[in-house]
Amino acid sequence: MDIELARFNMIEQQIRPWEVLDPVLLGLLKKLPRELFVPPQDRDLAFADLNLPISHGQCMMQPKVEARLAQALALTSTDRVLEVGTGTGYLTALLASCCAQVTSIDIHGDFLKPASARLERLGIVNATFLEGDAAEDWAEDDGWDAIILTGSVPVPPHAHCNRLAAGGRMVAIVGQPPVMEAMLYSRSDDGESTELSLFDTSLPPLINVRTPSAFTF
Numbered sequence: 613m614d615i616e617l618a619r620f621n622m623i624e625q626q627i628r629p630w631e632v633l634d635p636v637l638l639g640l641l642k643k644l645p646r647e648l649f650v651p652p653q654d655r656d657l658a659f660a661d662l663n664l665p666i667s668h669g670q671c672m673m674q675p676k677v678e679a680r681l682a683q684a685l686a687l688t689s690t691d692r693v694l695e696v697g698t699g700t701g702y703l704t705a706l707l708a709s710c711c712a713q714v715t716s717i718d719i720h721g722d723f724l725k726p727a728s729a730r731l732e733r734l735g736i737v738n739a740t741f742l743e744g745d746a747a748e749d750w751a752e753d754d755g756w757d758a759i760i761l762t763g764s765v766p767v768p769p770h771a772h773c774n775r776l777a778a779g780g781r782m783v784a785i786v787g788q789p790p791v792m793e794a795m796l797y798s799r800s801d802d803g804e805s806t807e808l809s810l811f812d813t814s815l816p817p818l819i820n821v822r823t824p825s826a827f828t829f
Contacts, residue, residue, distance in 0.1 A: 613656050615647060622646075622659035622675050630676040630811075634683050640709050641679060648730055649702035663815065668720050670699055670816065673762065677794070677813055678703050681783045684796045684810055685758045687711045692755070694775070696746045697762030697818060701727025704739050707760070714739040715753070717746040719819050747818040749775075756780055763818030764792055773797050773805055785815045788823070 623641055632638065647658040650672065657664055663671040673681075682703070687693065687710035695704055698718035704727060708714045718724055721743040728741050744750070747763075749771035756775050759782040766788050773782060776799040786795050794810040817823075 618659040619646070622661075626661050626674075626676045627679045630680055632676065632679040632683050636710070637679060637683055637706075640706055641675075644702070644705055644709070644734070646675070646702055648733075649700040649705070666700055667722075668819075670697070670720075670763070670819075672699060672702060673815065674813075677815075678706065680810065681760060681794060682706055682710070684783050684794075685760065685781050687758060691757035693758045693760070694746075694750060694753075694756045694772075695760050695762065696750065696772070698723050698727050698741060699762060701730050701739075703760070703762060704741075705731050705734060705736055707758075708736050708739045711758070712738065715742065716740070717742050717744050717750060719743070719745045719747070745820050747821040758782065761785070761818060763821070764788075764815040765818060765821050766823050768795070768797070768807070773799065778803065783810070785813060789814060 647655050650658045650664060661674055663674055665671050691711040693707050693711050693714045695714055695716040698704060698716040704714055704716045724741040731739055754775040755777040757777055757780050759772050761784040764785040768786055769784050778801045780799045782797040784795055785792050787793055792814050793812050796808045796810055798806050
């Protein structure tokens with residue numbers, strides 16, 4: 613496989629048509645070696661338009677979904693970011709390349725060391741990896757400028773929204789199969805919250821996230 617051609621096609625045929633037009637982000641997508649973050653046996657699928665399975669029943673999101681969510685966060689060089697769900701660390705690397713600091717939490721501790729090693733190999737040193745369960749909340753800290761949930765949640769994640777600083781943003785995939793949508797939550801300087809639907813998609817749920825009971829009549 614021609615890696616560089618596959619990367620070019622991923623950007624031009626998947627990501628740009630999905631309205632990801634930020635030049636800094638597009639430059640990072642071209643620069644970051646996504647192929648280093650996929651399971652070795654699936655390297656030929658590194659740039660495919662699919663949720664790529666990894667261990668523990670988890671997946672890497674479609675490249676266009678990762679890119680669209682990252683763009684929606686509108687990160688700056690001073691932002692502190694919380695990522696719930698590390699996975700292979702590719703999205704961590706993308707976020708860390710746009711902000712001051714990323715704290716990435718994963719319930720599966722065996723994801724963390726390989727992800728950290730991949731970022732270190734690329735010279736990305738502003739990411740901290742912690743083992744823990746942040747599906748419902750992460751009470752260890754607050755005042756985040758941006759939060760991203762890398763697995764879906766059935767209902768709006770209000771507890772995470774409450775961890776945002778003034779001016780903070782959060783993206784999450786909300787809903788249950790077959791209806792899910794990517795949402796952008798924002799907190800204004802006076803503490804008011806707003807939400808915006810970005811696009812429809814589908815994603816496996818975060819581990820340990822609670823599903824509300826169905827209504828009965």
